[in-house]
Amino acid sequence: MSFTQLKSTYIDSLNVTLEEYVHNETKAKHFHIASDDTNNTFLVGFLTVPQDSTGVAHILEHTALCGSKNYPVRDPFFMMIRRSLNTFMNAFTSSDWTAYPFSSQNKKDFNNLLNIYLDAAFFPNLNYYDFLQEGHRFEFEETENPKSPLVYKGVVFNEMKGAMSSPISLLYQEISTNLFPTVTYHHNSGGDPKNIPDLTHEELKAFHAKHYHPSNSVFFTYGNLDPKDHQKVFEDRVLSQFEAQTFDFAVPDEQRFTEPKHVTSYYPLPKEESMENKTHVINAWLLGPIYDNYDVMRARILSGVLLDNSSSPLRHVLETSDLGVAPSTFCGLEDSTKEIFFSAGLEGANSENAEKINDLILSTLTKVRDENVDPAVVESVLHQLELSSREIVEGRMPYGLNMILQCLAPVLHGGEAVDALAIDNVLLKMREEIQNPNFIPELIDRLLLNNPHKVCLTVKPSHTMADEIVAEEKARLAKIQSELTEEQAAKIIAEAVELKKRQGQEDDISVLPMVTREDIPAKLAIPEVSAIQLNNQTIYTGAVNTNGMIYQSLIVELPALTEDESRLLPYLNAILTDVGCGQYSYTEQQARIYAVTGGLSATTVYKTDRKDGKFKGLWMLSGKALSANSQHLTDLLKATFFDARFDETKRIQELLNQLKLSREEGIVSNGHLYAMGSASQNMSQMNYLSEEVGGMKGIQLGNQLTARLKESLACNDFCTQLKSLLQKLNGAKYELMAISSDNELTQFSDYFTKALTHDVTQTAAYNFPFAVPNEQLNIGWAINAPVHYCGKSYKVATSDHEDSPALTILAGFLRNGYLHRAIREQGGAYGGGGNYNGNGGSFNFFSYRDPRLTETLADFDASIQWMLNTKHEQLALEEAVLGVISGIDKPASPAAEYQQTALANYFGNTPDVREAFRANILKVTLDDLKAVTEKYFVDKPADIAVLGPKEALEKANLKVYTLA
Secondary structure (H helix, E strand, O other): EEEEEEEEEEEOOEEEEEEEEEEOOOOOEEEEEEOOOOEEEEEEEEEEOOOOOOOHHHHHHHHHHHEEOOOOOOOOOHHHHOOOOOEEEOEEEEEEEEEEEEEEHHHHHHHHHHHHHHHHHOOOOOOHHHHHOOEEEEEEEOOOOOOOOEEEEEEHHHHHHOOOOHHHHHHHHHHHHHHHOOOOOOOOOOOOOOOOHHOOOHHHHEEEEHOHHHEEEEEEEEOOHHHHHHHHHHHHOHHHHHHOOOOOOOOOHHHHHHHEEEEEEEEEOOOOOOOOEEEEEEEEEEEEEEEOOOHHHHHHHHHHHHHHOOEEEEEEEHHOOOOOEEOOOOOEOOOOOOOEEEEEEEEOOOHHHHHHHHHHHHHHHHHHHOOOHHHHHHHHHHHHHHHHHHOOOOOOOHHHHHHHHHHHHHHHHOOOOOHOOOOHHHHHHHHHHOOOOOHHHHHHHHHOOOOOEEEEEEEEEOHHHHHHHHHHHHHHHHHHHHHHHHHHHHHHHHHHHHHHHHOOOOOOOOOOOOOHHHHHHOOOOOOOOOEEEOOOOEEEEEEEOOEEEEEEEEEOOOOOHHHHHHHHHHHHHHOOOOOOOOOEEEHHHHHHHHHHHHOOOEEEEEEEEOOOOOOOEEEEEEEEEEHHHHHHHHHHHHHOOOEOOOOOOOHHHHHHHHHHHHHHHHOOOOHHHHHHHHHHHHHHHHHHHHHHHHHHHHHHHHHHHHOOOOOHHHHHHHHHHHHHHHHHHHOOEEEEEEEEEEOOOOHHHHHHHHOOOOOOOOOOOOOOOOOOOOOEEEEEEEEEOOOOOEEEEEEEEOOOOOHHHHHHHHHHHHHHHHHHHHHHHOOOOOEEEEEEOOOOOOOEEEEOOOOOOOHHHHHHHHHHHHHHHOOOHHHHHHHHHHHHHHHHOOOHHHHHHHHHHHHHOOOOOHHHHHHHHHHHHHOOOHHHHHHHHHHOOOOOOEEEEEEEEHHHHOOEEEEOOOOO
């Protein structure tokens, strides 16, 4: 055998077995997490330690996926996305590692992707023109005119221009740069746009040769497939072709400071925004190595005690301080680096108060140390850590990949994978240690108060910084252009022409493996949902695998609401679980919640009912806990629903400020979603409401509301409205849901239904209260970013219409065949494509972190003409179908799948309807795609919304709005 097994550990709390192997020749490690989960996951990771900010590791990650030894096509990664039934495909560049993960529920598909990924990682072509496309290059604004201005292009270059326009990204980089002055974390591993153009193709290839070797790799697999089969592929495809090497990429410990460092830096702020209350002040301490599992757990406990919730002493002080608007995004423990660090601070401050904020943090830490902490609080934090380690979460990433990523960094830095997953023994030891009344005081002293390796960071806004960055780039380019020889200018033109030619070439993709319709499962896996009557109350009970957790929800059928109440509902959702309750203040209530649960949340779900065509809504109050705390969870849900207090006006003002900041900070990372929502807002009731309460318009209205509510009288009136709205929900018809793997689910449900009995007083059903405008939109939202997020929307049929399957496939078909190449490869955006919103009846084109605006809008139009005027191959349709089916079949966690099915049933999207839609996807023809394109797009009006810099929006003749 080529691998030797070193360990096998069953982890009872997770119901998995962790198996550790080593490759006999190269010493590559393989960790297999054996589970009965059919959603199998693979990851290969490398320790990558850049010594500059050129983004070499990030650009290599992109370029490695652009063709390899056995798959010499230009874009195998994006081609395989549409030739597989994957449930996840991506690649990651972290601060000191690079990883290539995927997941699939189909064994044939898994093996296809495994071969592609192994070849891409270990034997990439690293073509020069792919480096120019993905990394950076010079071009003239007019491609073949050397007299026109010289510009930078490149996917990663534009991605990082977008990423580093976010104050949050800038803040993290400033913390890392200053906390780690001598090791790799000092540099921006993603790439600083100022430094990216310094990277050469030869340096990229050298970095790959140096770092991407089996002896510097770790393989992870998860699921129900045999690890021996994986290892045979590893050996045959990769490992047999390498010999062992000794690498010394270990990140050294940072040289410790002898005294704290005070740093001031800046971030760009649009000129139209006031600089008042826009400074960030953060304290950050370097702690210890990530692989010391006990010390990491101690640091997590300390962080939880100080910051977990609003009753935690440091968070409470930061939330209630008049020195800033809200606690910093960077409050807590950061464990993605070899040595972890802890940070705390305020945003929305004024720079002259920086020293006061630093003193406030220190004095609070001193007070907590001297007054000690209630042992029940420390136990509550341990409870939260146990709960989070048990929970099965399938969100943006598969559950198996989440487990793998917990292990990856510790393993790459010399730690044990089992320590990252099997924390029960660590928790037992911690429960012993916390009996010592000096446990927290000693940690505060050792890790914080007596730790001189500390950075006090003040990041101020600047009205000139954005212009200075642009001017600096233009000056650099102008200088380069002025010194170009005729031969160099000709080379730039020739490379641009050759790259465009390469981007337009048709590769022989027959070398790539592909699953077919025969590999698609016959039926969709849908849990059976049934409602029972218990104590005169309807309850859905789901007995599914939850690793010892219980989930409870109260599901209200939304009653008739006014326009104002509909706008108010998202604020009720955001505030409800963070205010006081009955006799308890909000800090006491927070302590009660986090002592016995994993938290409560309130959400609203709107959809058009397929049964009667009416627009309806459900309001849900949900919580989760360890099964042993089921009754406590029920009691807290009941208290929150019936007894929430809205008399703590200062608290509500604080929460609104926090909500405002978090919404604004999310724009840059989700700009394409906001652009599509804004462009499609007038196309249906669903879209209009979404934009009104949660889109760019909703953020704008929220900012105005938050400003008004600084006045006490206005805030008191707002609180009265919140109370009245909750009382209206109290009297509406509602049902319950309980999900758990515990065999005592029936007993839990009996208590739950008895506790939540109520009288129905609101009998009028929800009726959409707004008037949707009929005007065509051509708008722009000015944001703090040097790139664009473009959206263009057409009104189309909703998901209950016979055209819905064809429209669903058309989105992927246009992306695969035209938009990806035009917008990302040729245009330089980080992403772009089409999106069919069946709930809202709109078809949306979008781009993400895009250097262009009008050209991208033209590409959207050109894709329609391409669809209609090109003879398309059946294979392209098959690829689009596979993409849709893999999305439909993508699993959620067992608890989430049960809840999603119950909600789908409520709105008439029953298993029969879902199965029929899936079957109709398989019946769509190329003629159907052309027919819906002709029907909905040709000579039809379209609405446009673009997020980007104000000057560019005005230049494009868009009606410009701001969030102020």
